[in-house]
Amino acid sequence: MNTENMWLAVRAGVCRIVAVLxxxxxxxxxxxGTSISPLPEGHVPPGKTLMVIQPHHDDHTWQYGFGGLIAxxxxxxxxxxxxxxxxxxxxxxxxxxxxxxxxxxxxxxxDATKNLGLGEVISxxxxxxxxxxxxxxxxxxQIILLIRKHRPDVVMSYxxxxxxxxxxxxxxxxxxxxxxxxxxxxxxVRRDHAKLGLEPYQVPHKYYSHRSDYGRGYHxxxxxxxxEDDVARKAKSYRLHKIRVSAGxxxxxxxxxxxxxxxxxxxxxxxxxxxxxxxxxxxxxxxSKQRGQENGVPYAEVFYYMDEWHGVPGLSDYIxxxxxxx
Amino acid sequence: MVSSAKVRLVGRVIxxxxxxxxxxxxxxxxxxxxxxxxxQPLPVGDIPAGNRLMIVQAHHDDHTWQWGFGALxxxxxDExxxxxxxxxxxxxxxxxxxxxxNDxxxxxxxxxxxxHIGIDTVISxxxxxxxxxxxxLQxxxxQLILLIRKHRPDVLMAYxxxxxxxxxxxxxxxxxxxxxxYWMAGYGNVHREHLKxxxxxxxxxxxxxxxxxxxxxxxxxxxxxxxxxxHVRRKADGMxxxxxxYHQPGTARAIxxxxxxxxxxxPDLAGLSDRDxxxxxxxxxxxxxxxxxxRENGLDYAEVFYQRREWDxxxxLSEHIQNNAISR
Amino acid sequence: xIFRAIIALxxxxxxxxxxxxxxxxxxxxxxxTFLVIHPHHDDHSWVSGQAGLVTKLVDxxxxxxxxxxxxxxxxxxxxxxxDDMVNLFExxxxxxNLGIKDVISxxxxxxxxxxxxHNxxxxQLILLIRKYRPDLVTSYxxxxxxxxxxxxxxxxxxxxxxxxxxxxxxVHPEHRKxxxxxxxxxxxxxxxxxxxxxxxxxNVVVELSESNIRRKARSFWVHRNVRLRGSTGRRMxxxxxxxxxxxxxxxxLTDIEAHARMQEWSMYDAARKVGGEHxxxxxxxxxxxxxxxxxxxxxxxxxxxxxxx
Numbered sequence: 008m009n010t011e012n013m014w015l016a017v018r019a020g021v022c023r024i025v026a027v028l029x030x031x032x033x034x035x036x037x038x039x040g041t042s043i044s045p046l047p048e049g050h051v052p053p054g055k056t057l058m059v060i061q062p063h064h065d066d067h068t069w070q071y072g073f074g075g076l077i078a079x080x081x082x083x084x085x086x087x088x089x090x091x092x093x094x095x096x097x098x099x100x101x102x103x104x105x106x107x108x109x110x111x112x113x114x115x116x117x118d119a120t121k122n123l124g125l126g127e128v129i130s131x132x133x134x135x136x137x138x139x140x141x142x143x144x145x146x147x148x149q150i151i152l153l154i155r156k157h158r159p160d161v162v163m164s165y166x167x168x169x170x171x172x173x174x175x176x177x178x179x180x181x182x183x184x185x186x187x188x189x190x191x192x193x194x195x196v197r198r199d200h201a202k203l204g205l206e207p208y209q210v211p212h213k214y215y216s217h218r219s220d221y222g223r224g225y226h227x228x229x230x231x232x233x234x235e236d237d238v239a240r241k242a243k244s245y246r247l248h249k250i251r252v253s254a255g256x257x258x259x260x261x262x263x264x265x266x267x268x269x270x271x272x273x274x275x276x277x278x279x280x281x282x283x284x285x286x287x288x289x290x291x292x293x294x295s296k297q298r299g300q301e302n303g304v305p306y307a308e309v310f311y312y313m314d315e316w317h318g319v320p321g322l323s324d325y326i327x328x329x330x331x332x333x
Numbered sequence: 334m335v336s337s338a339k340v341r342l343v344g345r346v347i348x349x350x351x352x353x354x355x356x357x358x359x360x361x362x363x364x365x366x367x368x369x370x371x372x373q374p375l376p377v378g379d380i381p382a383g384n385r386l387m388i389v390q391a392h393h394d395d396h397t398w399q400w401g402f403g404a405l406x407x408x409x410x411d412e413x414x415x416x417x418x419x420x421x422x423x424x425x426x427x428x429x430x431x432x433x434x435n436d437x438x439x440x441x442x443x444x445x446x447x448x449h450i451g452i453d454t455v456i457s458x459x460x461x462x463x464x465x466x467x468x469x470l471q472x473x474x475x476q477l478i479l480l481i482r483k484h485r486p487d488v489l490m491a492y493x494x495x496x497x498x499x500x501x502x503x504x505x506x507x508x509x510x511x512x513x514x515y516w517m518a519g520y521g522n523v524h525r526e527h528l529k530x531x532x533x534x535x536x537x538x539x540x541x542x543x544x545x546x547x548x549x550x551x552x553x554x555x556x557x558x559x560x561x562x563x564h565v566r567r568k569a570d571g572m573x574x575x576x577x578x579y580h581q582p583g584t585a586r587a588i589x590x591x592x593x594x595x596x597x598x599x600p601d602l603a604g605l606s607d608r609d610x611x612x613x614x615x616x617x618x619x620x621x622x623x624x625x626x627x628r629e630n631g632l633d634y635a636e637v638f639y640q641r642r643e644w645d646x647x648x649x650l651s652e653h654i655q656n657n658a659i660s661r
Numbered sequence: 662x663i664f665r666a667i668i669a670l671x672x673x674x675x676x677x678x679x680x681x682x683x684x685x686x687x688x689x690x691x692x693x694t695f696l697v698i699h700p701h702h703d704d705h706s707w708v709s710g711q712a713g714l715v716t717k718l719v720d721x722x723x724x725x726x727x728x729x730x731x732x733x734x735x736x737x738x739x740x741x742x743x744d745d746m747v748n749l750f751e752x753x754x755x756x757x758n759l760g761i762k763d764v765i766s767x768x769x770x771x772x773x774x775x776x777x778x779h780n781x782x783x784x785q786l787i788l789l790i791r792k793y794r795p796d797l798v799t800s801y802x803x804x805x806x807x808x809x810x811x812x813x814x815x816x817x818x819x820x821x822x823x824x825x826x827x828x829x830x831x832v833h834p835e836h837r838k839x840x841x842x843x844x845x846x847x848x849x850x851x852x853x854x855x856x857x858x859x860x861x862x863x864n865v866v867v868e869l870s871e872s873n874i875r876r877k878a879r880s881f882w883v884h885r886n887v888r889l890r891g892s893t894g895r896r897m898x899x900x901x902x903x904x905x906x907x908x909x910x911x912x913x914l915t916d917i918e919a920h921a922r923m924q925e926w927s928m929y930d931a932a933r934k935v936g937g938e939h940x941x942x943x944x945x946x947x948x949x950x951x952x953x954x955x956x957x958x959x960x961x962x963x964x965x966x967x968x969x970x
Contacts, residue, residue, distance in 0.1 A: 173516035
């Protein structure tokens with residue numbers, strides 16, 4: 008076979024294979040995963056301090072972030088602060104009252120964030136699930152103060168436009184964070200901070216996430232690869248919030264399944280509390296694995312990432328097009 | 334309209350096909366098939382098991398518009414559901430007869446209109462129409478939590494809180510309150526005083542959101558629900574029962590005037606009075622949207638929604654159950 | 662041949678998924694008016710809009726007005742009242758460069774608009790719309806994901822509602838006593854910062870000439886108080902230096918000149934990119950709502966059924 012014929016034969020063969028895969032992905036959409044192409048990979052940026060700002064005690068770690076990324080960053084030497092904006096009074100049983108929920112959720116947060124390598128928890132204690140009457144400016148300015156004080160290289164929060172509509176605290180806090188990470192860099196905003204020795208500070212790296220089984224609102228633009236250890240720490244941190252592992256929730260899930268004549272064999276023989284714990288762990292690993300699969304790695308988390316050039320439109324492109332090494 | 338760039342691209346593809354061997358032609362065929370496959374229909378949803386549905390919307394006529402819920406509600410009430418419509422505003426701005434009169438007439442017509450789709454209870458919260466920004470969201474949310482715990486609906490329908498129907502401030506306010514209330518009504522720690530009224534926490538198992546979907550992104554439907562011609566008819570009847578605002582010859586006159594300025598006319602409307610023309614246009618919208626969504630989803634008639642089901646409150650649980658649950 | 666025709670048709674049908682936007686025509690408008698409504702003095706000219714569209718409208722004979730909703734007190738180094746004043750003067754100069762007739766300032770507090778009663782801003786905008794009776798309003802998209810700037814979100818929401826409610830006699834009926842009748846704005850062009858994720862979907866592109874872009878870029882620069890500051894250039898160079906990088910064309914320039922060079926490049930680059938995606942040289946993209954938009958489905962009905970008289 009001469010070279011030309013060989014090339015034609017190879018080309019015909021490749022075309023047929025690609026054609027089969029195209030048709031297969033039409034009939035088996037899971038082959039292509041939930042996103043059509045993998046995201047660019049994100050790496051731990053240079054820096055020393057990270058700040059995670061969320062309304063609730065357990066929002067640092069849930070299926071959609073940030074536990075794995077936090078574990079990676081603290082492994083790489085970052086020191087971290089967790090800011091819990093609400094008082095979590097509504098998250099827990101009714102028998103001991105709201106104050107008790109606040110205290111026990113706060114204590115669990117200390118353990119859970121320590122497991123991820125975070126050194127400090129700051130609680131702003133705004134009223135949980137009652138935040139729409141809170142003056143936005145006041146919350147925003149508290150966050151500006153914290154940013155100027157701690158000067159984090161990285162801030163993580165829920166995406167301000169994430170369609171996680173049901174939880175009013177998330178929307179309120181993420182609006183405030185979205186504005187604060189930018190306004191903290193302007194000397195004219197809260198000029199009184201200068202009297203406390205707090206200079207303006209622009210946060211270079213922002214990672215936003217949201218619950219992405221909730222429709223549109225944001226699109227992630229990077230994935231971060233996680234190790235098995237990162238995922239294990241993430242799952243453990245979630246479980247350290249005792250309210251997330253409750254007999255009541257396990258019982259309710261089993262009852263609903265029972266009503267439909269179904270059961271999950273992996274939960275057979277377990278108590279309701281153990282069943283809920285096992286389910287939560289499976290779900291935590293499941294989503295990290297799914298995101299990994301979509302991006303060609305074993306485990307991953309995905310984020311909407313804004314880098315240090317993002318503040319000025321077009322600057323990123325300009326640098327990419329023109330920069331050289333010195 | 335097809336742009337010249339598209340035409341040039343297609344021309345290049347044809348030239349390529351002419352010059353190619355069969356393997357390459359097969360590849361091009363499959364790429365094209367896949368591109369077409371990108372516009373796949375939505376999964377078709379069934380009517381969930383239950384007894385009671387609740388529609389919560391800002392205005393008297395929001396139970397039935399092009400984008401829902403009329404036909405879905407009609408189908409559910411046919412299958413035994415009892416229905417409640419909650420009108421959050423007082424509709425004072427909607428009509429020509431002055432604020433108080435508009436409120437009264439619109440409420441009366443609302444009761445007649447929802448009867449077409451099988452709903453027999455209307456509750457009006459009477460917040461100020463088109464002036465809801467100062468309405469405390471917390472207070473509205475609390476009212477809705479109370480209603481949810483009292484009526485314990487199996488299905489809740491509302492506008493998507495993130496739906497880009499930006500112009501109508503009431504929709505945005507009310508849908509935010511509904512989204513929060515639907516979830517928080519299930520928590521014992523929220524408004525614990527309701528227990529003293531004998532109202533226990535209640536998590537609504539099924540939620541349907543819609544939005545006006547010619548308004549850009551914001552909402553992505555995930556289910557199509559089919560219905561038949563009788564449901565479309567009842568939906569259209571439900572809409573035009575709002576005579577105070579829809580039976581307005583001025584609207585037909587404005588549309589005809591704007592068309593005339595562009596040298597156009599719609600033959601269907603020729604010879605009709607402005608009153609009859611507007612009825613024709615309103616009915617046409619209803620049929621148009623149901624037919625269009627039906628066509629896109631392989632059904633005769635359909636409405637599309639963003640639906641959340643009883644497992645969807647825990648991320649991944651739905652999928653886990655689908656993959657792992659077995660029959661007892 | 663039939664097989665190839667079928668492939669071609671399928672390809673044509675599938676192409677909307679990756680397609681160009683329609684190029685919108687700007688009709689001559691010697692009796693027509695437009696309003697550009699934004700929170701800040703310089704929002705009329707940035708990479709994502711609106712200056713290119715404005716120059717096209719003015720070139721076609723339209724009369725335009727710029728509404729600055731905030732007082733811009735935080736934007737600049739001179740202190741609040743001074744920055745307010747300087748930014749307003751520069752807004753007048755910059756918009757005059759685009760051909761805009763006048764600037765109206767509502768002076769709400771810059772970067773402190775959350776407590777501003779939404780209904781009050783909206784009422785002011787309804788009054789302006791009924792007074793000027795614009796055929797076109799252009800602004801930031803109410804759902805645009807420009808999350809960081811609280812003023813944009815506040816003002817865009819108010820506009821989103823204002824352009825619609827201004828058409829209802831029952832909304833602020835007292836305006837009639839001032840001789841101001843209801844007015845529904847027929848055309849709206851919304852934009853957002855498009856490197857900020859989703860939130861809105863543009864549906865038209867406006868074709869621009871080099872003259873439009875040149876005026877747009879110049880209007881950006883006229884805001885010397887905030888655009889000709891060395892700090893951005895300095896910070897950019899320092900961050901690059903920390904990473905062992907540099908941009909050769911900035912060598913020898915002052916920090917201000919470096920910032921200027923980068924911004925101008927960006928303005929042309931954005932317009933060229935948008936143009937390239939839509940088969941033209943330079944463009945701006947918008948979410949356009951036309952005159953039939955208030956009635957769902959009417960556009961389709963007219964397209965399917967209207968005939969020439």
